[in-house]
Amino acid sequence: MLRSRAVAHPAEKHWFLFEQNWGGLEEFNKLANATTRIISGGQLQLYIHYITKNISFDEVRITSNPILIGYFPSNVKIIYEFHTSNDVILAREIYQMAWNRVDEVWVPSNWMFTKIKELIPLGHEKKIIVQKNIIDASIFNEIRKESCLFDFEGSIPLIWIGRFDLGKNVSDFIKTLSLLPDEYIGVVVSLDSDLLRMTEVLSEALAFGLWSRLRIFLNLRPWQLSELNRQAAMHNGIYCSTSLGESFGYTVAEASYCGLPTVAYDVGALREHNTDLIRFVDVGDLFGFAEEVLSVRSGE
Amino acid sequence: MVTESMIEDREFIFDVPPGSTRATIEVSSFVPVQFAEAKDLRKAALVSVHLTDSEGEIVIPSDDDLAISKKVGPYSYLNSGVGKPQTTVVDISVPAECARVIVTARTWVKEIETYLTAAPKITFEEDPAKNLLMKSQINEAIKNIRPAKKVIILYTTAPGMDHPSLGLRPNRLARVFAQMGHRVIFFPFGSAGIENTRYAENIYQFTRDILPELNDRLSRLGASNVVFICSSFPDVNAIAATDLAKSFGWNTVYEVRDDMEEFNRVGYSKWYHRRLEMYMAQRSNFVVTVSPYLARKMVMMGAQESTTTVIPNGVDREFFTKTAGLRTAEAFSSRAKSRTIGYIGHLTPSWFDWPLVLQTARKNPSLQFEIIGHGAPNNINIPSNINLLGPRTHDEFLVISRGWRMGIIPFRKSRLTYSVDPNKLYEYLCVGIPVVSARMASVDTAPLTRVYYDDAQFADLLVENVQGYFKYEDLESLEDYLSKCFWDQRGNEMMSFIAGGGGDN
Numbered sequence A: 001m002l003r004s005r006a007v008a009h010p011a012e013k014h015w016f017l018f019e020q021n022w023g024g025l026e027e028f029n030k031l032a033n034a035t036t037r038i039i040s041g042g043q044l045q046l047y048i049h050y051i052t053k054n055i056s057f058d059e060v061r062i063t064s065n066p067i068l069i070g071y072f073p074s075n076v077k078i079i080y081e082f083h084t085s086n087d088v089i090l091a092r093e094i095y096q097m098a099w100n101r102v103d104e105v106w107v108p109s110n111w112m113f114t115k116i117k118e119l120i121p122l123g124h125e126k127k128i129i130v131q132k133n134i135i136d137a138s139i140f141n142e143i144r145k146e147s148c149l150f151d152f153e154g155s156i157p158l159i160w161i162g163r164f165d166l167g168k169n170v171s172d173f174i175k176t177l178s179l180l181p182d183e184y185i186g187v188v189v190s191l192d193s194d195l196l197r198m199t200e201v202l203s204e205a206l207a208f209g210l211w212s213r214l215r216i217f218l219n220l221r222p223w224q225l226s227e228l229n230r231q232a233a234m235h236n237g238i239y240c241s242t243s244l245g246e247s248f249g250y251t252v253a254e255a256s257y258c259g260l261p262t263v264a265y266d267v268g269a270l271r272e273h274n275t276d277l278i279r280f281v282d283v284g285d286l287f288g289f290a291e292e293v294l295s296v297r298s299g300e
Numbered sequence B: 001m002v003t004e005s006m007i008e009d010r011e012f013i014f015d016v017p018p019g020s021t022r023a024t025i026e027v028s029s030f031v032p033v034q035f036a037e038a039k040d041l042r043k044a045a046l047v048s049v050h051l052t053d054s055e056g057e058i059v060i061p062s063d064d065d066l067a068i069s070k071k072v073g074p075y076s077y078l079n080s081g082v083g084k085p086q087t088t089v090v091d092i093s094v095p096a097e098c099a100r101v102i103v104t105a106r107t108w109v110k111e112i113e114t115y116l117t118a119a120p121k122i123t124f125e126e127d128p129a130k131n132l133l134m135k136s137q138i139n140e141a142i143k144n145i146r147p148a149k150k151v152i153i154l155y156t157t158a159p160g161m162d163h164p165s166l167g168l169r170p171n172r173l174a175r176v177f178a179q180m181g182h183r184v185i186f187f188p189f190g191s192a193g194i195e196n197t198r199y200a201e202n203i204y205q206f207t208r209d210i211l212p213e214l215n216d217r218l219s220r221l222g223a224s225n226v227v228f229i230c231s232s233f234p235d236v237n238a239i240a241a242t243d244l245a246k247s248f249g250w251n252t253v254y255e256v257r258d259d260m261e262e263f264n265r266v267g268y269s270k271w272y273h274r275r276l277e278m279y280m281a282q283r284s285n286f287v288v289t290v291s292p293y294l295a296r297k298m299v300m301m302g303a304q305e306s307t308t309t310v311i312p313n314g315v316d317r318e319f320f321t322k323t324a325g326l327r328t329a330e331a332f333s334s335r336a337k338s339r340t341i342g343y344i345g346h347l348t349p350s351w352f353d354w355p356l357v358l359q360t361a362r363k364n365p366s367l368q369f370e371i372i373g374h375g376a377p378n379n380i381n382i383p384s385n386i387n388l389l390g391p392r393t394h395d396e397f398l399v400i401s402r403g404w405r406m407g408i409i410p411f412r413k414s415r416l417t418y419s420v421d422p423n424k425l426y427e428y429l430c431v432g433i434p435v436v437s438a439r440m441a442s443v444d445t446a447p448l449t450r451v452y453y454d455d456a457q458f459a460d461l462l463v464e465n466v467q468g469y470f471k472y473e474d475l476e477s478l479e480d481y482l483s484k485c486f487w488d489q490r491g492n493e494m495m496s497f498i499a500g501g502g503g504d505n
Helices: A002-008 A025-029 A041-054 A066-071 A087-096 A110-119 A170-179 A195-207 A222-234 A250-257 A286-298 B135-141 B169-179 B208-221 B236-247 B260-265 B274-283 B292-300 B317-322 B329-334 B354-363 B394-403 B415-419 B423-430 B455-467 B472-482 B487-499
Strands: A014-018 A034-038 A059-063 A077-081 A104-107 A128-130 A156-162 A184-190 A214-218 A238-241 A262-265 A278-281 B010-015 B022-031 B045-052 B067-069 B073-077 B086-093 B100-107 B121-125 B151-156 B183-187 B198-200 B203-205 B226-231 B251-256 B286-289 B308-310 B340-344 B368-372 B386-390 B406-409 B435-438 B449-452
Touching: A002 A014, A002 A025, A014 A041, A025 A034, A041 A066, A041 B067, A041 B073, A059 A066, A066 A077, A066 A087, A087 A110, A104 A110, A110 A128, A156 A170, A156 A222, A156 A250, A170 A184, A170 A195, A170 A286, A184 A195, A184 A222, A195 A214, A195 B236, A195 B274, A214 B236, A222 A238, A222 A250, A222 B208, A238 A250, A238 A286, A250 A262, A262 A286, A278 A286, B022 B045, B022 B100, B045 B086, B073 B086, B135 B198, B135 B203, B135 B208, B151 B169, B151 B208, B151 B236, B169 B183, B169 B203, B169 B487, B183 B208, B208 B236, B226 B236, B236 B251, B236 B274, B251 B274, B251 B292, B251 B487, B260 B274, B260 B415, B286 B292, B286 B487, B292 B308, B292 B415, B317 B423, B329 B472, B340 B394, B340 B423, B354 B386, B354 B455, B368 B394, B406 B423, B406 B455, B423 B435, B423 B472, B435 B455, B449 B455
Parallel strands: A014 A034, A059 A077, A077 A104, A104 A128, A156 A184, A156 A238, A184 A214, A238 A262, A262 A278, B151 B183, B151 B226, B183 B203, B226 B251, B251 B286, B286 B308, B340 B368, B340 B406, B368 B386, B406 B435, B435 B449
Antiparallel strands: B010 B100, B022 B086, B022 B121, B045 B073, B045 B100, B067 B073, B198 B203
């Protein structure tokens, strides 16, 4: 999302400061109009003081950590972005926010707009702006290459992309795979390289006897992800969203841009993508999810 | 000529040579003796470091370098000597857009006079680990591959190719594969031993974080003749890389050099998890182990028997030739009267059987033990007939071992031991000394090698060997055995196994 904005606005100069390295740094480093740094929390306040003293910023956009608002001088425009759909995290961020210091609040969907509006202190509602996330259509599109990058070995690929947190709910994806015939394989594109979480996923898949039908990918580049989506579509594949909340649904949107049908739990902002390619299932209805996957194949 | 000057907020400006990624700043300073007992001496003076681009605008520094102060920005206190100069060394990253480094020496505690003995010095360098991401280096690594030859990606726990040790199996096989004409891209465990990205013709090495970039480049090119070898390092990244490689149509090999589960059990290899290794064993196209025990274990973990094979460790052909003179009848005769027993290797009590060796030494005072290696436990009571020599170079080992009557491999009974195919066995045999070893791998099939199955038998075999005589048949069998163990033969065997038959594929 952040990277796409820099790509979409090449005349803007972006400075990205991350508190943690979740991977993908090299994609940011390729941007000609961006400078990227990973700054550990302990130094962050002093670091921000130093750079704001020496560089004049038009605006500062902060996400996931409202405490940072207080680190910036009062003459800088502050935009706070809400991206989480997790109610606990949302409540914490709203509580910690210095609302008088925030000039704008960005949310990525109408659904989030409605949600945030109900939760924030009175008098600040007018600050909320829906700023939809940008999908890089130069990468995520239906233009097919001649050669096939991925070999699904004659199987029907089900794609799942995300971190292994409870909200993203990879467990339901594994359970769904276990309900489907052997011709379906599960391609998990992990954004999470944590050892214990990975072994938990593998253990669950093993318990269901699914290892021969599982593929684990890590650190895919955006172009590889788009190729995966496109080629999965060519092989009757489906993108599966078992997420329990989505403030926008980036991976669902990317899948649809690539022409890949999606079956998703009906949560959050997913209906705002407004495409026939997404079929919705009541959240948590595993059996309904498996049936919907089968119905995509059968053309219902 | 050294000139001293008191620090008074002096700025020193250095132009950054193109391509620099790191800089080392050295500042020589001192405080006069009368300030020796001053409070806050440690904070008496500092250098602040600012980076600017070609327009003179501030460049945001990296976080991994210096503390930051609201007043002076990035800084480091000077570690000034009292009465005599001392040098403070400050290392910083140099971002690509940085054109100048501005170093300002400042007094911080006004009451304490601090003097510079000279202007700060700065040395710029291209850090290989930082430069490795440069596309040109990756592109160079994968271009001009000879037709019908492979790109072999070796992802391993071994050190880099430049490491001063002789190198582990992956390092040796990397050289063999390169000599076969294949292009080897080597990913060692850490950055130690990586001095040059291009180690040799056909061998390039990178830090592990580059693997996704390499896969990106290779997949963009539509490369098909690629082999991904995970050598005893089935971590999260490796299993994902294996699945990705298979989906690209590449061959994947899980090479098992040790029982990593047991290494993890005794406190090493903290990245290891059984589940990941099981997944690797089951998902890889081929599994190659160094011992029959490990092959059985991998099949138990789900590897296919038909695509699992044993290819033991080996001997460096050059070392074999170099030590030829140690395997003659004369050399054997010269050691006949020696009562010195030698060992070379790691001395951790996790596998080295210290109680056995100490007990045997005490009960056999006429035997002398010379032990080369590091990792011995502290505070053990060493008898006078054990000489701990510490780490030695390989050339030193060649000289020292000439006085040995035999070599030993006294490892504790454990799964870790059973699975090992010890490189030192081959080294002992090359320098012409018989071996007494714990039960492991296929050591019982090696010439001049005797295996003990209990503690009493260990001592008995040492004494027998000391008192015994060599036979001429021993020399012949030794030459015959070693000449079938060269690393290039092992490498050929592995490639043939992968190709499903034939030699140089």
